[in-house]
């Protein structure tokens with residue numbers, strides 16, 4: 001049976017089972033949460049900061065253009081600062097979080113797009129969603145699991161499943177395998193479920209976050225530009241992350 005033929009798992013339900021099993025009286029477990037950008041992490045952080053002491057792990061060598069990488073990182077940092085201000089002040093306004101929310105840390109890995117380019121060599125012209133993305137997910141989730149083991153995190157996971165364009169089955173399978181190899185628990189998830197993607201758009205508006213319209217690598221950017229040119233005159237550009 002190939003991975004694509006494997007029965008689909010409900011990763012949102014698996015996450016909820018873990019959350020239900022946590023002891024609210026005990027100290028919250030730690031979670032190293034890989035994140036690609038502020039908008040994708042907005043809902044995941046709002047949701048999970050009640051349950052975990054989260055460190056956002058910013059490891060995205062797939063964002064091949066330096067300026068874009070720095071812009072997304074700065075937005076991630078700005079969002080985390082805003083969430084931490086809510087915790088410090090005990091004021092949550094329209095947030096779904098309550099006074100049980102924890103502060104969030106961020107850990108940025110060294111930025112080296114050459115590592116990504118090496119991984120996907122020969123796959124530059126594949127469409128988004130194909131084998132190039134599998135390599136890209138594996139690169140980022142492997143590093144996440146290794147870092148979680150190195151820092152002694154209780155769990156590791158990623159925000160990537162929030163995107164309707166990303167295959168949550170594939171991401172979770174890769175994440176589980178990487179975590180198992182490193183002896184860390186993988187926190188399953190499919191964050192687009194339960195209106196998570198919709199909420200991420202609302203939160204991006206609330207925090208005035210920059211929302212890019214392509215995934216990250218220069219190949220996805222070119223694919224996006226080609227699609228925009230093809231649609232020129234008939235459709236506007238849509239948000240797409």
Ligand code: SF4
Pocket residue numbers: 062063128129132133134136137215216217219220
């Ligand atoms: S399209 Fe996105 S997930 Fe796929 S290889 Fe490029 S950056 Fe990675």
